[in-house]
Amino acid sequence: MIRAAVVGGAGYAGGEVLRLLAGHPEIEVVQVTSERLIGRPVAAVHPPLRGRTELRFSSRDTLRGADVVFAAMSHGESSGAIHELQAAAPVVIDLGADFRLRDANDYPRWYGWNHPSPQLLGSAVYGLVEMHRAEIASASLIASGGCLATASILGLAPLACAGLLDPAIPLVVEAKVGSSAGGSQAGDTTHHAHRSGEMRSYAPTGHRHTAEILQELHLGVPKHEVAFSATAVEAVRGVLVTAHAYLNADLDDRALWQVYRSRYGAEPFVRIVKSRTGLHRSPSPKLLTGTNYCDVSFERDPHSRRVVVTAALDNLVKGSAGQAVQACNVRHRIPETLGLEFGGLYPI
Amino acid sequence: MCPECDARVAVDDGVERGEVVTCPECNAELEVIGLDPPRFVLAPPEEVDWGE
Numbered sequence: 001m002i003r004a005a006v007v008g009g010a011g012y013a014g015g016e017v018l019r020l021l022a023g024h025p026e027i028e029v030v031q032v033t034s035e036r037l038i039g040r041p042v043a044a045v046h047p048p049l050r051g052r053t054e055l056r057f058s059s060r061d062t063l064r065g066a067d068v069v070f071a072a073m074s075h076g077e078s079s080g081a082i083h084e085l086q087a088a089a090p091v092v093i094d095l096g097a098d099f100r101l102r103d104a105n106d107y108p109r110w111y112g113w114n115h116p117s118p119q120l121l122g123s124a125v126y127g128l129v130e131m132h133r134a135e136i137a138s139a140s141l142i143a144s145g146g147c148l149a150t151a152s153i154l155g156l157a158p159l160a161c162a163g164l165l166d167p168a169i170p171l172v173v174e175a176k177v178g179s180s181a182g183g184s185q186a187g188d189t190t191h192h193a194h195r196s197g198e199m200r201s202y203a204p205t206g207h208r209h210t211a212e213i214l215q216e217l218h219l220g221v222p223k224h225e226v227a228f229s230a231t232a233v234e235a236v237r238g239v240l241v242t243a244h245a246y247l248n249a250d251l252d253d254r255a256l257w258q259v260y261r262s263r264y265g266a267e268p269f270v271r272i273v274k275s276r277t278g279l280h281r282s283p284s285p286k287l288l289t290g291t292n293y294c295d296v297s298f299e300r301d302p303h304s305r306r307v308v309v310t311a312a313l314d315n316l317v318k319g320s321a322g323q324a325v326q327a328c329n330v331r332h333r334i335p336e337t338l339g340l341e342f343g344g345l346y347p348i
Numbered sequence: 349m350c351p352e353c354d355a356r357v358a359v360d361d362g363v364e365r366g367e368v369v370t371c372p373e374c375n376a377e378l379e380v381i382g383l384d385p386p387r388f389v390l391a392p393p394e395e396v397d398w399g400e
Contacts, residue, residue, distance in 0.1 A: 257353040257374070276352060276376040276390075 014072030024339030147319025155311030238285030
């Protein structure tokens with residue numbers, strides 16, 4: 001068995017790692033830390049673990065040796081503790097933003113702080129298996145992507161990586177996201193009276209995930225502007241990205257099918273959902289609740305070279321913990337889908 | 349091949365012209381217009397209206 005420790009296991013992402021690993025046949029969780037909940041039973045905080053674990057939260061100071069550490073800490077925290085985490089395990093999978101960006105200059109620009117360990121950014125691998133499978137297989141520091149960035153990247157990668165985007169026209173990406181993306185700690189904006197029924201444009205510009213999209217889709221050279229906006233909607237889980245991309249070639253939907261199929265035909269967790277019939281014709285985050293799937297689709301505008309790309313996922317699974325477990329599987333050379341086979345609920 | 353998405357569409361032995369089959373990838377309903385090899389055209393789609 002692979003021995004795993006979860007650091008910062010009290011939050012939603014850490015809890016989701018624990019939920020997924022509770023059903024994993026090859027990984028055993030040996031320690032869960034939380035500085036806030038030391039001594040409390042893990043299952044008392046995460047109801048899906050009731051009757052499935054006897055573990056209690058411990059302090060990070062008592063972190064023992066493991067084969068892999070999942071760091072589910074607040075943004076900006078893991079980079080300060082990275083030496084401690086790496087001393088505990090040969091593989092660290094960080095679910096936060098601290099090691100996602102390769103250029104240290106991007107941290108003050110997008111996050112407002114200077115990176116304390118910029119020398120490690122070159123060795124960290126962005127944890128999206130569909131983009132970096134070979135590098136992840138030998139990585140010691142893996143940085144899981146942001147939820148909105150993951151949906152955007154997976155939706156647009158077939159076009160971007162095939163060189164089909166027109167760089168003269170900005171790429172417009174609008175992401176809708178549920179409340180759990182804001183984390184488990186309450187704040188003024190999460191107060192029920194404020195949040196319930198809300199559709200809030202909370203980051204019309206300047207969202208941090210823009211940096212990941214630019215980096216992973218290689219849109220910096222030649223420079224291709226990404227206009228990214230995020231909207232909070234009435235849902236607990238889920239991301240739906242709608243991207244407007246302009247092609248540099250006159251491809252119809254049939255040709256785009258081939259582009260997407262060639263990229264994702266063999267991927268276990270990315271599905272092309274573009275159905276001509278039935279009720280569920282395009283990606284829907286609701287149907288992906290609890291699953292590790294990202295569903296993608298596209299539709300060519302018959303009146304222009306615009307392609308509308310949509311992508312949906314569960315922000316806590318494919319957008320965070322599931323992505324991390326998938327990367328862990330790849331890193332440890334075990335079947336990529338282990339612990340992630342849940343196909344969803346319907347109706348839900 | 350599906351005329352909508354280019355997926356391979358297998359048909360059962362004994363299928364006849366005019367039958368409607370479903371593409372396994374895009375779920376398009378396809379009318380069989382040829383048998384050797386199988387050829388298809390799109391059957392008229394049902395419409396959905398979410399308030400347009």
